[in-house]
Amino acid sequence: MEPIAPILELKGLSKAFGGLKVTDDVSFKVMPREISVVIGPNGAGKTTLFNQITGHLRPDSGRILFKGQDLVGRTTQQIVALGVGRAFQVASLFLGETVLDNIRVACLSKLDQTRKPLRPVSDFKRATKRAMEILDSLGLARYAARQAHELAHGDQKLLDIGIALALEPVLLLLDEPTSGMSPEERHLTRELVRKLWKDFNLTLIFIEHDMDTVFGLAQSVRVLQSGRLLAEGPPEEIRKNQDVITAYLGEEVA
Amino acid sequence: MPSKPKTANTWYLLIFLVLFSLVPVLKTTNYQMLLAAHVLVWGLFAVSFNMLFGVTGMLSFGQALYYGMGAYGAGLCVKYLGQAWFFPGMALGIVLAAVTAWLLGHLIIRVSGVFFTMLTLAFGQLGWQVMFKWYSFTGGDDGVQNIIPPGLFSNKVIYYYLVLALVGASIWFLGRLSASPMGLILRCVRQNPERVRFLGRRVRRNQQRIYIISSLFTALAGGLMSGVDYSIHTDMFYWTTSGHVILMSILGGIGQFFGPLVGAAVIVTIEDVVGAFTEYWSLIIGTVMLVMVLGLPRGLMGEISQLWTRLPGRQQALTTREEGN
Amino acid sequence: MDFSFIVVQLISGLTMATFLFLIASGLTLIFGVGKVFNFAHGSFFMIGAYVGYQFSSVWGQNFWLSLLCGGLFAGLLGMVAEFFFLRRIYGRADEGGFQILLTYSFILILDDLVKLVWGTEYKSLAKPPALSGAISMGGIVVPTYNVAVIAIGLAVVVAAWWLLNNTRGGRIARASALDREMLSVLGVNVPMTMTLVFGIATALAGMTGVLAAPLRSVTPGAGIEVIIDSLIVVVLGGLGNFWGAWLAALLIGEVNSFAIVLVPKWATLFSYLVMALTLIFKPEGLFAPRKVRRV
Numbered sequence: 051m052e053p054i055a056p057i058l059e060l061k062g063l064s065k066a067f068g069g070l071k072v073t074d075d076v077s078f079k080v081m082p083r084e085i086s087v088v089i090g091p092n093g094a095g096k097t098t099l100f101n102q103i104t105g106h107l108r109p110d111s112g113r114i115l116f117k118g119q120d121l122v123g124r125t126t127q128q129i130v131a132l133g134v135g136r137a138f139q140v141a142s143l144f145l146g147e148t149v150l151d152n153i154r155v156a157c158l159s160k161l162d163q164t165r166k167p168l169r170p171v172s173d174f175k176r177a178t179k180r181a182m183e184i185l186d187s188l189g190l191a192r193y194a195a196r197q198a199h200e201l202a203h204g205d206q207k208l209l210d211i212g213i214a215l216a217l218e219p220v221l222l223l224l225d226e227p228t229s230g231m232s233p234e235e236r237h238l239t240r241e242l243v244r245k246l247w248k249d250f251n252l253t254l255i256f257i258e259h260d261m262d263t264v265f266g267l268a269q270s271v272r273v274l275q276s277g278r279l280l281a282e283g284p285p286e287e288i289r290k291n292q293d294v295i296t297a298y299l300g301e302e303v304a
Numbered sequence: 305m306p307s308k309p310k311t312a313n314t315w316y317l318l319i320f321l322v323l324f325s326l327v328p329v330l331k332t333t334n335y336q337m338l339l340a341a342h343v344l345v346w347g348l349f350a351v352s353f354n355m356l357f358g359v360t361g362m363l364s365f366g367q368a369l370y371y372g373m374g375a376y377g378a379g380l381c382v383k384y385l386g387q388a389w390f391f392p393g394m395a396l397g398i399v400l401a402a403v404t405a406w407l408l409g410h411l412i413i414r415v416s417g418v419f420f421t422m423l424t425l426a427f428g429q430l431g432w433q434v435m436f437k438w439y440s441f442t443g444g445d446d447g448v449q450n451i452i453p454p455g456l457f458s459n460k461v462i463y464y465y466l467v468l469a470l471v472g473a474s475i476w477f478l479g480r481l482s483a484s485p486m487g488l489i490l491r492c493v494r495q496n497p498e499r500v501r502f503l504g505r506r507v508r509r510n511q512q513r514i515y516i517i518s519s520l521f522t523a524l525a526g527g528l529m530s531g532v533d534y535s536i537h538t539d540m541f542y543w544t545t546s547g548h549v550i551l552m553s554i555l556g557g558i559g560q561f562f563g564p565l566v567g568a569a570v571i572v573t574i575e576d577v578v579g580a581f582t583e584y585w586s587l588i589i590g591t592v593m594l595v596m597v598l599g600l601p602r603g604l605m606g607e608i609s610q611l612w613t614r615l616p617g618r619q620q621a622l623t624t625r626e627e628g629n
Numbered sequence: 630m631d632f633s634f635i636v637v638q639l640i641s642g643l644t645m646a647t648f649l650f651l652i653a654s655g656l657t658l659i660f661g662v663g664k665v666f667n668f669a670h671g672s673f674f675m676i677g678a679y680v681g682y683q684f685s686s687v688w689g690q691n692f693w694l695s696l697l698c699g700g701l702f703a704g705l706l707g708m709v710a711e712f713f714f715l716r717r718i719y720g721r722a723d724e725g726g727f728q729i730l731l732t733y734s735f736i737l738i739l740d741d742l743v744k745l746v747w748g749t750e751y752k753s754l755a756k757p758p759a760l761s762g763a764i765s766m767g768g769i770v771v772p773t774y775n776v777a778v779i780a781i782g783l784a785v786v787v788a789a790w791w792l793l794n795n796t797r798g799g800r801i802a803r804a805s806a807l808d809r810e811m812l813s814v815l816g817v818n819v820p821m822t823m824t825l826v827f828g829i830a831t832a833l834a835g836m837t838g839v840l841a842a843p844l845r846s847v848t849p850g851a852g853i854e855v856i857i858d859s860l861i862v863v864v865l866g867g868l869g870n871f872w873g874a875w876l877a878a879l880l881i882g883e884v885n886s887f888a889i890v891l892v893p894k895w896a897t898l899f900s901y902l903v904m905a906l907t908l909i910f911k912p913e914g915l916f917a918p919r920k921v922r923r924v
Contacts, residue, residue: 104502130504142499144492155488159503164489165513167481171488217504363726411908417725418666422860423908429857430901437894494723543853547733554730584745590737597731598717 055118057082057253058103058221063112065102065277072098073109074277080221080270085247085254087264090274096257097139099274100223104136105129116221135219139226139257141206143213145199149190152198152209153181156216181216187249188212188242204235208242215250224256228263236260240267265289316562317479321472328461339576341464341532343569344471345525350552350564351475352521357550358558359482360514361494363421365546366428370401370519372435372541374526377401379448379536380441387454394527401523402516409512425543432541447537451530467528474521475565481517482561490514544586551589554596557603566605633769638886644775644844646882647782651837653859653866653874654789655830663823665715666728669735670834671856677703677835678847679743682752692757696839703835708828710735715827716820736852743849754842778840785833786875798825861904867914876916 056079065073072095080086088096101107103114105126114121121129144152157177158164172178185191188208193201198209207227214222227243228236240263247254258264264271264285271288273280281291288294327340349371356362377397381389412423435442442448457463481487489510492500497507530536539545548571549564556567571589579585600607656670681699684690690698714735718727755761760774793799801817838847845851862881866873881900888896907915 126501127504127506130502136502142496142502144495144499146495147488147491151488155485155492156503158485158488159505164485164505164510167484167486168477170480170483171485174485177485213499213503357726361723361726363729365729411905414908414912418660418729419864421726421729422666423864426857426860426901426904430898433897433901547737550730550733584741586737587741587745590734590741593730593734593737594714597727597734598714601721601727 054081056080056115057084057117058255059113059115060103061113061115063099063102063109063114065098065107065109071277073102076112076274076277076279078272078279078282080253080255082253083251084270085244085268086256086270086272087268088255088257088272088274089259089264090280093276094274095277096274097225098277100136100225100257103129103223104134130217130219133218133220134223135214135217135221136223137207137211137214137225137227139229141203141210143198143206143209145197147198148194149196149198149201149209150178150181150185150194153184153212153216154178156213157181157184160217184212184215187246204231204239207231208239211243211246215246218250219252221253221255224254226257226259228258228260236263239263243267313562314479317472317476320562320565321468324468325465328464334460337460337464338532339572341467342529343572344467345529345532346549346552346568346572347565348471348474348528349522349525350549350556350568351478351561352518352525353549354553354558354561354564355478355482355490355514355518357553358560358563359487359494360490360511362511362515363550364424364515364518365421365543365550366424366426366431367519367522367549368541368543368545369428369431370405370522371526371529371545371549372431372538373397373401373404374523374528375530375536375540376435376442376526377523378527378530379451382451383443383448387452390451390453390457390531394524394530397527398520398523402520405516405519406512409515413508413511413515425546428541428546429543432538432543435541436538442538445538447535449535451534451536453531457531463531467532470524470528474524478521479561486513548589551593553603554601555592555603557606557609559602560605560609563603563605567603570604636769637771638890639883640771640775640779642883642886643779643879644882645885646878646880647778648837648841649859649862649882650875650878651782651785651840652834652855653862653878654786654871655833656859656863657866657871657874659827659830662826663719665823665827666725666732667827667830668729668732668856669710669739669852670831670859671854672736672739672852673703673707673831673834674838674841674855675743675847675849675851676706676739677838678754678842678851679747679752679838680835681839681842682747682754682847685754686752692755695754696836699839700832700836703838704828704832707831707834708824710831711824711827716823740849740852747849749849752847754839754847756843774843778844781840790871858900861900864904865907865915867916870914870916873914873916877914880915 058080059078061077063073063076064071074095076099088099090096098107102109103116103121105121105124105128109122112122116129116132116134119132121132121134124132144155147155151171154171154174154177155164157180158171158174161174161177163174163177166174182191182194185194188211190201190205190208190212193205198206201209207230211222211224211227224243228239231239243254243256244267246252256267258268268285270282271285272282273288273291273294281288281294283291324340324344328337332340349367353364353367356364356367374394374397377400378390378394381393381396385393408427412420412427415423436444438444452458453463457466482490489500489503489505492503493507493510500507500510526540529540552567552571553564554567555570556565557563574588575585578588582588596603602610652670652674656667659665659667659670677699679699680702681695684695684698685692714731715728718724718731721727756774760777762773763770764773764776765771801822838851858881862874862877865877865880866875881903884899884903885896888899
């Protein structure tokens with residue numbers, strides 16, 4: 051039997067700003083359908099790592115293989131087209147548009163219909179239907195006609211995830227999906243992310259600080275510290291890893 | 305808070321067209337019809353400009369370049385080739401404007417924000433200098449007079465209806481555009497270009513596209529104006545012309561599709577009334593601009609529609625957003 | 630074209646470069662510190678020139694006193710404009726566009742105020758008597774005033790550089806360009822700093838207006854010519870690049886000075902040409918280090 055190929059593979063990824071190494075020789079593999087979390091103290095280089103995967107930053111050295119293709123040197127547009135999606139730490143929305151249009155513009159982009167100048171947006175049935183489906187699965191359908199800036203903070207973060215989903219990604223990167231939420235909201239979001247993972251056949255990598263979410267959701271954990279990969283493995287192992295406990299978890303768990 | 309441009313309401317457009325089509329029918333003087341034609345042409349110019357500024361967030365200070373090209377296309381063709389060349393000349397001016405916008409767009413859309421604005425200004429002034437100094441060809445500061453549209457259209461009333469029809473059709477098209485997926489992505493470009501890249505769309509490509517479209521309709525406005533005034537002048541290329549159309553848009557409301565049109569009507573009227581009494585016109589429009597920018601950034605139409613939505617006690621924003629760390 | 634002719638044109642180019650640089654550096658300073666683009670910067674140049682004319686030609690005052698007063702008046706006016714108007718739109722959505730529109734309204738208002746006070750005809754301002762002669766070096770005759778202007782320009786460059794690097798005010802100005810929030814945490818009055826910086830830059834523009842007045846007549850509407858020229862300098866030099874602006878001013882000054890003799894009719898087009906070529910081949914500015922630009 052042929053072994054399953056990893057969907058994402060980082061090989062010796064390094065990036066420095068001035069003299070500061072923000073990503074230091076990071077290598078790991080993510081398998082298809084895996085739910086993986088990246089944790090680490092503030093400034094460990096988690097978001098920087100995401101920025102390199104999605105083409106916002108160009109690594110100094112190393113390779114990023116997505117389905118066997120190197121992403122280094124490609125533009126964000128090309129990387130999105132290959133099937134990498136991303137939701138942001140601070141929801142990145144079109145605040146003056148309706149909730150529906152926020153998703154619909156993404157659906158239209160996916161269908162390559164954003165150059166159509168003559169028919170009103172609502173005439174595009176396929177994109178509209180798809181957008182409503184996504185709003186439904188996020189539980190935001192009742193706000194469809196509201197403007198995005200009228201949404202509560204937690205809902206804005208969901209909408210951000212929705213925009214990413216509309217682009218039909220294979221791999222979805224979530225940057226702190228539960229930050230700024232109350233414990234109840236976190237729980238709901240956690241369950242929602244799990245449902246989305248199932249419904250949309252996703253491979254997930256997320257950055258998280260909330261340990262309940264980390265251990266309640268992730269199948270594998272990677273710990274970054276000062277740009278280096280400190281440890282990786284299943285959650286139970288990481289929980290027992292002495293290095294991790296002293297370096298990071300110590301503050302919160304011990 | 306970014307406000308969404310109201311998608312073009314066909315009813316507004318119809319009312320507008322009916323009102324303006326009545327102008328020659330009612331017992332108006334030629335002068336009043338001329339004013340109405342000015343409102344139409346400036347309205348088209350302002351709506352085209354606002355596709356750039358209000359919709360896409362690109363503040364161009366050089367649209368006079370395209371306005372002038374349309375006008376001089378028609379005017380110079382009539383001067384050198386004869387009256388019959390009025391419409392072909394206008395078409396030539398429009399094509400030239402589109403090609404120029406395509407070429408210049410490659411240069412100036414590389415930079416954003418203030419520098420985009422200043423480069424449009426610089427290239428606009430370059431165009432003015434060329435027209436101003438190339439006296440042997442353009443007539444320089446003297447401009448060109450006696451540009452009378454050919455045949456049937458030499459009749460002022462018939463030409464007025466032609467202007468109305470072309471302006472109406474253009475505004476209808478731009479209204480459709482702003483409600484279409486293309487308009488939606490352009491508004492998204494203004495609000496969050498970073499996210500647009502993440503939709504797999506190219507920001508600059510979209511900006512380039514609307515820059516060309518806007519310039520094309522601007523040139524049409526210029527061409528039409530040459531037949532309204534029977535003359536062209538290098539001032540059409542001058543930076544104050546670009547500034548004028550910006551003022552109209554701001555005054556009417558850049559967040560509303562019909563705002564710039566209303567702004568054009570107000571400014572043309574004020575100019576007519578006040579212009580007779582004072583030579584300090586730029587002091588007045590400067591003060592209007594100052595007040596609008598500081599106190600009423602939504603513009604007249606924007607403030608009205610704001611009042612309208614407040615009236616029925618519409619639900620207010622739910623919560624404040626907090627910035628993540 | 631003989632040697633002395635070339636030298637004379639070089640000097641005249643240097644003089645123009647000095648004016649351009651003095652204006653562009655103020656523009657760059659304001660933009661660097663406060664992220665504000667002062668579209669009306671050229672109008673402060675114009676106001677300075679008129680106030681200088683008033684003192685010198687109308688009231689018969691000493692040239693240097695007129696220079697000082699022109700600068701002071703423009704600077705005060707700049708501070709008033711910043712304090713009462715510009716400040717109110719900081720942080721608004723689409724701020725950049727509104728800054729331009731607001732400063733555009735300053736241009737319109739100042740242009741007409743100048744016409745109200747001084748009329749529309751050209752005004753002239755005499756050179757200071759001590760500098761009205763010419764210097765002869767090895768058979769080449771150069772106007773003393775041009776040499777003095779170049780010297781003053783150099784002195785301002787050195788002084789500005791020293792102030793920015795060695796005084797508390799200079800450090801605050803440089804630091805607020807980096808991080809406004811951090812500064813206010815440290816107890817620096819950031820809004821006041823901005824007003825002051827605006828005042829200094831507009832005073833510089835006003836003084837340049839007086840300095841330039843004996844060489845070019847004083848007219849309303851000079852503001853827009855000047856702003857476009859100095860904008861070209863800023864684009865060429867690279868945004869916020871002090872030395873880049875200096876080199877770019879030199880380039881534009883010299884190009885203009887030679888073009889004016891060789892192809893007088895089309896001379897003004899050359900600076901646009903240089904700008905267009907720069908944008909095509911090195912959009913980040915001629916003298917800026919190559920940076921990764923975002924797509």
